[in-house]
Amino acid sequence: MLLDIETAPHRVYVWGLYDQNVAINQIEEPGYTLCWSAKWYKSKKMMFSSTKQDGVKAMIQRIYDLMAEADAIVHYNGNKFDIPTLNQEFMQQKLTPPTPSAQIDLYQTAKRRFRLASNKLDFVAQTLGVGKKLPHKGMELWRGCMAGNASDWNTMERYNKQDVRLLERVYTKLIPWIPSHPNHGNYLNRGDSCPNCGGHKMRSEGLRYTQQRQYRRLHCMNCGAWARGAISEKRTRKDGSIIRPLVPL
Ligand SMILES: [Zn+2]
Structure with missing residues (x-):
């Protein structure tokens, strides 16, 4: 409203x-x-x-x-x-x-x-x-x-x-x-909606890193807002072992 x-x-x-x-x-x-x-x-x-x-x-x-x-x-x-x-x-x-x-x-x-x-x-x-x-x-x-x-x-x-x-x-x-727009995904009950506008055309554009994890970075083709995946992607070596980066103190 x-x-x-x-x-x-x-x-x-x-x-x-x-x-x-x-x-x-x-x-x-x-x-x-x-x-x-x-x-x-x-x-x-x-x-x-x-x-x-x-x-x-x-x-x-x-x-x-x-x-x-x-x-x-x-x-x-x-x-x-x-x-x-x-x-x-x-x-x-x-x-x-x-x-x-x-x-x-x-x-x-x-x-x-x-x-x-x-x-x-x-x-x-x-x-x-x-x-x-x-x-x-x-x-x-x-x-x-x-x-x-x-x-x-x-x-x-x-x-x-x-x-x-x-x-x-x-x-x-x-x-x-708008920073932290109320998440349209919550109201639409979908996992693929743009948090800001509710559009469903999200293009995967690289990764978003936090200190320890990496997430899919997504770009809304409707409004242009950026989002990231909710669950972090696993970072593995060639042998399948998980990489856990150090975190600065
Ligand atoms: Zn959008």
Whole structure:
């Protein structure tokens, strides 16, 4: 499941504009989740819920239920933002922790695998040539939604949904680059699937060595990800005796 949320900022009282230290008794209203958008990978249907459309309780319950159906959740910086934000909402709605699933945070992938000028979703999407975020009027849009303005909510919904579409396209491009992608072989129950994309055209390309063992090295002809055999190959001499390389201390 691909997921993105939008949140309202904290409303606080401040005495100045620069370099403020805000105490908790200056918080007028803490930030909260405005809406979320989600879709199942490769499905056409976009799902959306907002405080405006469904109310907080129903909006939070719906994403909680969807998370229970997901094997893996794809997001952008969701490990630090979307998931903890939703957890807080679950806790406030007196729900128990959501069903655990694998997390695929594409922000982590971009940071770890590339050295882009910016790791923002908008920049990464444009670099990959898969589109860009919807432009919006910034803070005014958020103020409008917090005030219940219908036209601003309309924009927010389109913005949120576009982020998920972008997320899906970026995910498709990044599949072979995602470290430790949840293994498709587990879900497909097959021993010949690409761990990253689930494709079955794996070409044997040499060996992968660990300190003591050697494995078949495999290359996915669908997405380009690399994998290795699960079981090490025996290393034998001509007389059939097993070679056991020394391991450095
Ligand atoms: Zn693949």
